[in-house]
Amino acid sequence: MPTPNDGAACARVIVFANQKGGVAKSTTAEAFAASLTARGHAVLMVDLDSQPGNLSMHVGADKSLPGTLELLELRRPKREKVLRCIQPTRSFGDVACANEGLDDVDKLLNSRMGRELMLSRALEPILGDYDFVVVDTPPALQVRTLNGIAASDDVVVPCMADASSVAGMKAVFEYVAEVGEFVRGAQPRVAGVVVTRYDARNSLEPEMFDQIAEVAADYDAPLLGRGVRNTVNARKAQYNGVALGEFAPQSTAALDYEEAVSAYLDGIEALPGLGRTAGSYYS
Ligand SMILES: Nc1ncnc2c1ncn2[C@@H]1O[C@H](COP(=O)(O)OP(=O)(O)OP(=O)(O)O)[C@@H](O)[C@H]1O
Ligand SMILES: [Mg+2]
Secondary structure (H helix, E strand, O other): OOOOOOOOOEEEEEEOOOOOOOOOOOHHHHHHHHHHHHHOOEEEEEOOOOOOOOOHHOOOOOOOOOHHHHHHHEEEEEEEHHHHOOEEEEOOEEEOOOOOOOHHHHHHHHOOOOHHHHHHHHHHHHHHHHHEEEOOOOOOOOHHHHHHHHOOEEEEEEEEEHHHHHHHHHHHHHHHHHHHHHOOOOEEEEEEEEOOOOEEEOOOOHHHHHHHHHHHOOOOOOOOOOOEEEHHHHHHHOOOOOOHHHHHHOOHHHHHHHHHHHHHHHHHHOOOOOOOOOOHOOO
16 A cells, blocks of 8 residues: 655556447556556556446455545545555555445536546545556546546547447547546646557458557547557456456567557656656656
8 A cells, every 4th residue: 555645756647538338448457557567656546437347356356345436425535535445456556446336426426516526636635655547437428437537647548440449539539628628727638549459360450450540640649559469368367357467478468568558658758848757657
């Protein structure tokens, strides 16, 4: 668990979002969390998706403990209260898990002033404890996803090489622009797109890959890596609650995710104004 905030550093919050379901948002969030942890960074995962088989389940979280439900419910998020919503995992850093009843929080959020800023506010007291906060979102642009995007510095869009995933990616790009325009203080940027579950042997996918690159370029979003190849190891790792990089470190997808994480970190290094602190993002 984290040490008290010395105010010296501030986590970068990365949110993983695509309006389309099943495009490997959670797999990509887990792979980033595991890789950043393995590189020596302090990582917190926040699971905003209550579906069965979600990130919390894959990382072996105890869902009977307080998690994102309690986190989002906090009216005055004091550090000690926020820390009670977080538990450690074996290889993914810490997690605020998506526990039972998370769906009920939507009604509560919708009745609150500043409803899209509840996550941002709740994370504030512990941002100094982590290098990265990895946020996984549900497959819809709803109030919890908006909370994730509004709390983020970086939006990473996992996208499969098919038309509906590309439409879901575009919707996120538009949404990010809107958040920046309408939500005071929120300045997320699209950090990049990870092409997921990629199968170059499927004749349509290389063509769709190029289309993803074109659409992303229209929004100034880089592709992070050359795509994550489709492999049964990704499913097996999730089934066993183990990070892909640990379960099958030499599998194609594990290596592809390492490439994507390195590209993401290079992108941060290149950001203007981060020269002084960028070194802290590398182990
Ligand atoms: N590289 C890969 N190769 C093969 N299968 C993969 C790969 N990446 C992810 N999968 C599988 O695809 C399925 C969907 O992945 P995941 O749950 O990460 O998607 P998601 O976008 O989070 O879904 P949802 O929208 O339901 O939250 C899972 O069964 C996962 O194991
Ligand atoms: Mg998911």
